[in-house]
Amino acid sequence: MLAAARDAFAERGFEGASIRGIATAAGVDPALVHHYFGTKDQLFLAAVQAPADPEELLPEVLAGGPEELGRNLLGMFLRVWDGPARAGGLALVRSAVGSEWTAKLLREFLVARVLRRVVGTLGYSPAERDARGALVGSQLIGLVMTRYVLKLEPIASASRESLVEAYAPTLQRYLTGDVVLPG
Amino acid sequence: MLAAARDAFAERGFEGASIRGIATAAGVDPALVHHYFGTKDQLFLAAVQAPADPEELLPEVLAGGPEELGRNLLGMFLRVWDGPARAGGLALVRSAVGSEWTAKLLREFLVARVLRRVVGTLGYSPAERDARGALVGSQLIGLVMTRYVLKLEPIASASRESLVEAYAPTLQRYLTGDVVLPG
Numbered sequence: 001m002l003a004a005a006r007d008a009f010a011e012r013g014f015e016g017a018s019i020r021g022i023a024t025a026a027g028v029d030p031a032l033v034h035h036y037f038g039t040k041d042q043l044f045l046a047a048v049q050a051p052a053d054p055e056e057l058l059p060e061v062l063a064g065g066p067e068e069l070g071r072n073l074l075g076m077f078l079r080v081w082d083g084p085a086r087a088g089g090l091a092l093v094r095s096a097v098g099s100e101w102t103a104k105l106l107r108e109f110l111v112a113r114v115l116r117r118v119v120g121t122l123g124y125s126p127a128e129r130d131a132r133g134a135l136v137g138s139q140l141i142g143l144v145m146t147r148y149v150l151k152l153e154p155i156a157s158a159s160r161e162s163l164v165e166a167y168a169p170t171l172q173r174y175l176t177g178d179v180v181l182p183g
Numbered sequence: 184m185l186a187a188a189r190d191a192f193a194e195r196g197f198e199g200a201s202i203r204g205i206a207t208a209a210g211v212d213p214a215l216v217h218h219y220f221g222t223k224d225q226l227f228l229a230a231v232q233a234p235a236d237p238e239e240l241l242p243e244v245l246a247g248g249p250e251e252l253g254r255n256l257l258g259m260f261l262r263v264w265d266g267p268a269r270a271g272g273l274a275l276v277r278s279a280v281g282s283e284w285t286a287k288l289l290r291e292f293l294v295a296r297v298l299r300r301v302v303g304t305l306g307y308s309p310a311e312r313d314a315r316g317a318l319v320g321s322q323l324i325g326l327v328m329t330r331y332v333l334k335l336e337p338i339a340s341a342s343r344e345s346l347v348e349a350y351a352p353t354l355q356r357y358l359t360g361d362v363v364l365p366g
Contacts, residue, residue: 110335142323142325150289159366162365173352
């Protein structure tokens with residue numbers, strides 16, 4: 001079932017894939033998929049082996065309003081990555097870098113589960129939402145690569161507080177500032 | 184000789200490694216290393232399998248002065264990555280993500296050959312130079328991951344010009360702007 005789910009999410013994306021289609025591909029009843037994995041959201045998290053559920057963390061990130069979004073997103077992101085979820089997150093990034101197929105899953109995860117939900121609260125058109133979301137994603141994945149993979153100093157051993165201060169203006173500009181959208 | 188060079192650069196960094204030490208480790212005469220690889224710079228590029236020599240591209244990046252540095256660095260960076268060097272660059276990133284040892288070499292390459300030379304022109308203390316360089320590096324590696332590895336839209340297929348416009352203010356702030364240094 002998980003293999004069928006990974007294929008479906010990688011091929012059709014989070015929105016396009018259905019529990020019914022995944023069950024058919026796996027040769028089982030949809031009720032069995034629901035029984036083992038719960039909702040489509042939960043099945044997706046299991047399929048990408050996500051070490052944390054952004055959904056649970058989102059209310060706290062959004063609580064400060066649009067002008068605090070960059071700072072709050074960074075604070076949450078670094079707290080998760082500095083915690084026990086890091087090993088799973090790094091495994092996902094490593095796998096995505098080596099495989100087109102896991103890259104698709106990680107992209108779906110970032111887009112459907114993180115960026116759309118964060119940027120989606122700001123009332124942009126879909127095109128602007130996706131462009132701003134991708135800019136935010138590019139700085140966050142760059143921070144992960146620098147701090148946890150390449151371990152480039154002083155970022156590798158910097159305090160979370162100083163990283164939030166350094167990066168918050170960048171994220172805030174990508175989220176709500178004056179920016180030429182890539183296209 | 185290349186294996187000995189990789190060990191030396193990964194262990195002692197670009198500054199700390201010497202042609203003499205590498206020759207001794209490889210059991211050959213230093214003159215032979217010079218004969219095959221030229222200078223320490225050239226040996227380093229061969230050891231990390233760098234697909235482009237930043238040294239050759241730097242004068243053009245610096246020509247516009249400090250206030251154009253972010254824009255010119257981005258333009259050069261994207262031109263190189265959109266060209267034939269991309270395959271080699273991606274191979275280096277993939278390898279670095281899977282291996283601590285290649286990660287050290289890539290870090291040395293970024294620090295010693297790219298960031299220090301670019302940020303080194305701005306007259307900061309070594310600590311500030313390294314911090315600003317690491318911030319710049321984190322956005323550049325994030326752009327590589329987003330555009331070429333994860334292929335996140337609209338960044339994956341965006342024009343170079345629009346990406347330069349979108350990212351130049353970020354890089355310029357990290358280089359010469361008001362920024363809380365990570366530490």
